[in-house]
Amino acid sequence: MAILVAGGAGYIGSHIVDRLIELGRDVVVIDNLSTGHRESINPKAHFYEGDNRDADFLESVFSKENIEGVIHTTAYSLVGESMQKPLKYFDNNLIGMVRLLEAMHDHDVKYIVFSSSAATYGIPKHIPIKESDPKEPINPYGETKLMMEHMMKWCDEAYGMKWVALRYFNAAGAKKDGSIGEDHNPETHLIPIILQTALGEREKLQIYGDDYNTPDGTNIRDYVHVMDLADAHIEAMDYLMKGNASEAFNLGSSTGFSNKQMLESARHVTDKAIPAEIGPRRPGDPDSLVADSTNAREKLGWQPKYDNVDDIIATAWTWTQKHPHGFDDQKDKKLTNYDYEK
Numbered sequence: 001m002a003i004l005v006a007g008g009a010g011y012i013g014s015h016i017v018d019r020l021i022e023l024g025r026d027v028v029v030i031d032n033l034s035t036g037h038r039e040s041i042n043p044k045a046h047f048y049e050g051d052n053r054d055a056d057f058l059e060s061v062f063s064k065e066n067i068e069g070v071i072h073t074t075a076y077s078l079v080g081e082s083m084q085k086p087l088k089y090f091d092n093n094l095i096g097m098v099r100l101l102e103a104m105h106d107h108d109v110k111y112i113v114f115s116s117s118a119a120t121y122g123i124p125k126h127i128p129i130k131e132s133d134p135k136e137p138i139n140p141y142g143e144t145k146l147m148m149e150h151m152m153k154w155c156d157e158a159y160g161m162k163w164v165a166l167r168y169f170n171a172a173g174a175k176k177d178g179s180i181g182e183d184h185n186p187e188t189h190l191i192p193i194i195l196q197t198a199l200g201e202r203e204k205l206q207i208y209g210d211d212y213n214t215p216d217g218t219n220i221r222d223y224v225h226v227m228d229l230a231d232a233h234i235e236a237m238d239y240l241m242k243g244n245a246s247e248a249f250n251l252g253s254s255t256g257f258s259n260k261q262m263l264e265s266a267r268h269v270t271d272k273a274i275p276a277e278i279g280p281r282r283p284g285d286p287d288s289l290v291a292d293s294t295n296a297r298e299k300l301g302w303q304p305k306y307d308n309v310d311d312i313i314a315t316a317w318t319w320t321q322k323h324p325h326g327f328d329d330q331k332d333k334k335l336t337n338y339d340y341e342k
């Protein structure tokens with residue numbers, strides 16, 4: 001029996017696949033490689049290139065493989081882009097989810113662990129955020145993730161399909177040996193941008209806004225290591241297979257760091273100056289996002305191994321130094337910023 005990882009060539013998916021293989025599990029990967037990288041998929045997994053929205057493609061994979069459970073990490077996930085191109089997000093994220101649930105239903109697959117997001121909460125009423133807090137997304141990306149959770153809920157009602165939604169906060173870091181890591185283009189995430197600047201691949205970091213309602217005026221986020229996220233997905237699948245009820249869990253460290261603190265930490269880890277300036281706010285950024293992940297710790301037995309940002313940044317730094325141009329290692333690859341004005 002195999003676990004299917006949808007989006008297994010992506011940043012988080014590839015780390016989940018790697019961990020599953022390390023644990024001796026059978027793994028099937030589907031990915032359309034629109035943002036993922038073939039090179040990031042552990043070669044011991046069975047890889048099928050194709051799109052979640054393609055019912056024929058899913059049918060062929062589900063017929064060929066003996067799938068017991070699905071880990072679903074496939075989604076467009078840029079908050080800023082989703083504000084400009086909401087239909088792109090509704091098409092990919094929602095239709096992809098419907099097709100995947102249909103294939104699961106057709107083949108009597110009863111377990112799904114889904115990559116949800118802190119973006120489902122919108123602007124939190126209090127910090128740290130609990131799972132039961134109001135969910136009022138402030139961007140189409142967060143809206144799609146919430147709707148995808150609801151789709152699973154109704155499939156549980158109708159077909160007894162059991163689900164876990166993992167609402168993660170800021171995924172960060174890389175596998176310790178630096179063999180896989182984060183590679184987006186354009187890159188929008190804070191840590192890779194800081195580290196590419198440390199490496200001299202970028203001229204400077206722009207911190208988006210220092211007039212937020214936080215102690216130093218910059219946004220506060222809760223960074224959680226990608227290998228700890230991978231473990232949580234596997235624990236969540238085991239939790240469902242033991243017959244537990246469907247549920248959503250926050251995954252975070254429960255400690256917030258401001259953008260300025262992250263920069264200081266990276267300067268310390270890399271021992272580089274890392275030029276930075278304050279720029280305008282980026283649309284769609286809440287002041288602070290910090291998780292209360294007590295439930296995941298108690299019910300899933302989740303115990304994150306990385307509990308400080310220096311260690312998390314250090315693993316990302318190993319990856320960045322080994323792969324300054326990402327997986328394809330194109331020396332002339334031009335690092336771009338997402339244009340929020342477009």
Ligand code: UFG
Nearest residue numbers: 077117118119169170188189190193206207208219282285
């Ligand atoms: N930031 C900068 N400069 C940059 C890049 C980012 O100041 O060049 C800031 C952002 O404004 C934000 C913080 O760094 O304050 C973190 O930004 P990221 O883009 O790294 O991450 P986000 O918090 O925006 O997004 C992450 C995930 C989303 C998810 C969200 C939930 O990438 O998928 O967390 O909060 F929706």
